[in-house]
Amino acid sequence: MKRNTVFESLINTQESPAVIIDEHYKIIAANRAYCTSYGVEADAIVGRCCHEISHHSPVPCHLNGEDCPHKAVMTNNSPFEVMHTHYDNANQPDRVRIKAYPVVTANGDRFILESIHRLAPAVHPTCEEMRMVGRSPVFLQCVEILTLAAKSNVPILLYGETGVGKEMASQYIHGESARSTKPYVELNCSAIPETLFESELFGHERGAFTGCAGLKPGLLETADKGTLLLDEIGELPLSMQTKLLRVLDSGEFRRLGGTSVIKVNVRIITATNQNLMAMVADGRFREDLYFRIAGIKIHIPPLRERRMDIPALVKVLIKRMCDRDKVDRCHVTKEAMERLMDYDFPGNVRELLNILQHALALSPDGIITPEHIRLDDHHANDHARRSAYTTAPARQASLAREASGTETDAPRSLVDAEAHHIAKLMQRHDHNRHAVAEALGISERTLYRKIKRYHLNSHAATVE
Known part of the structure; x- marks a missing residue:
């Protein structure tokens, strides 16, 4: 197709990448910003279908379940805005916001x-490893907000359920x-x-406390001019x-034991799976601190959304596991994928990883079938957590009954057994978390999550 120099002149006034498309999805012009941004020549894309270039698909994107700006503008003759995942010439995902406008000639x-606005023009090699992967509208909107928030120095509060990837979003x-x-x-x-x-936060100097033999910079100093993530901010003691x-x-x-004032320039990001405003109402979190850290609040969506x-x-996760374990062949069958798609994942991406690790271990040839996707146990565990451990008093009453011997003959679920053992x-x-974590062979963070899950925080729960 011959290049349309009139349209090229028009869109070269656009600073962002831009293309003009005809009624048949054919690209008839691409501006310099587009060619520079994507590393292509205009002659290589003019005359080809937009979905072939941007989606590497033989059919328009609305036939693949996406909102198609071409179809929307042609139908309504009005501007339309949407977020999409395009693919660059290296077949890497490219998250973009598209603003589409109708153009009508005199005849x-x-x-x-x-007009194409790339949310993350330079795709970091670790983005997939960070599980920042997806093309759903709710996820693309979240990524756009994260990208825009990154450009400021305002404190950010990331909130969402356990396992959604708040640490990854912070990175x-x-x-x-x-x-x-x-x-x-x-x-x-926590x-x-x-x-x-x-x-840990401020550091200390020699003699600050018993056994302190030297100077140790705190994490605030270590993060100077960079970023400090305070994860599980809801667990920060009131004194701190x-x-x-x-x-x-x-x-x-x-520093502890020091007299010199240290000044730092640190971008603070906080993360939590708790309702901090409810904690403020209960007097467990300072209201002034909440408004100080929540300059920008970003919700990380759960996997079921x-x-x-x-x-x-x-x-991405299967490839990572295969690379790690040096497995040549890893494949999830269509039926196994459908089984995963039907599950709600109360543990979100972290639970998905655990399920896949289990499935790959059960597969003798690296091919994961529905039989290898063990979801029933996860459903049962989630149900047990929701029903048996809804309140701390109920959990403590259950433990008391077990201690008295009134339920010794009753079958105990794995969840009950774990809670009882912890x-x-x-x-x-004597409620020393470090000692308990060592006895269980797990990290203190994992122990903390289990204590919260089973409502074992109260010293009133007595088990013999």
Whole structure:
């Protein structure tokens, strides 16, 4: 097809990549910004269908279940905006926001001008490893908000269910920010005992406490000019909330045992799966700290709300496991994928990874079939968690009945057995989480999640 120089001149006034498409999905012009951004020559795409170039598909995107800007504009003759996942010339996913406008010539010919805004023009090699994968509208909207938020220095609060990838979202923000070449540091607030938290965050100097033999910079210093993620911010003790607020307001602090004021420039990101405003109402979280950290609030959607992303996630996670285990052949059958697509994943992406690891271990040849996808146990566990451990008093009453011997003959689920075992260890080690985690052979963070899940926080639960 001959290039339309008039239309080229028109869209070369656009700073963002842009193309003009005719009624038959044919690209008739592409501007310099498009060619530069995607590393192609105009002659290589003019005359070809837009869906062939952007989606690597032989059919228009509306036939693949996506909102098609071409169809929308041609039908309604009005502008239309949508988010899509395109694919570049290296077949890598490229998340974009498309603004489409109707163009009508003097003789009545109709065309579409598409202005393309790339959400992450430089795709980081680790993006797939970070599980920032998907093409669902809710996910693309989330990625766009993360990308825009990364350009500012405003504190960000990431919230969402366990396992949705809040840590990955934080890493993505750092990678897209002007601080990407500076340190990135994470601190899990639930894994640090209150007595050590101040030392971990602010650092200490020689003699600050018994056994302190030297100077140790805190994580705030380590993250200077970079980004600090405070994960599980809802678990931050009230005493530390006050001190953190003071640092966020001034950017200054002293190490434990020190006298010199240290000034840092750190972008703070916080993450939680709790309702912090409810905690504020209960007096468990400072209201002034909440408004200080929640400059931009971003919800990370659960997997059940982005179900169409499951196949892409499965592909990435399976490839990672095969590369790690040096397995030549890994494949999930259509029937197995359908089984995954029908599941709600209460544990989100983290649960998907666990299910796939289990399935791959059960498969003798690397081909995962429905028989290898063990979801029943996960459904049963989730049901048990929701019903048996809804309230702490109910859990404690159950433990008390077991201790009295009134239920010793009743069959116990794996969840019951685990909760009972952890409760016994908590009592034996006087609720020392570090000691209990060592006895179980798990991390303190994992233990903390189990304690919350089974409502074993109260010292009133006594088990013999």
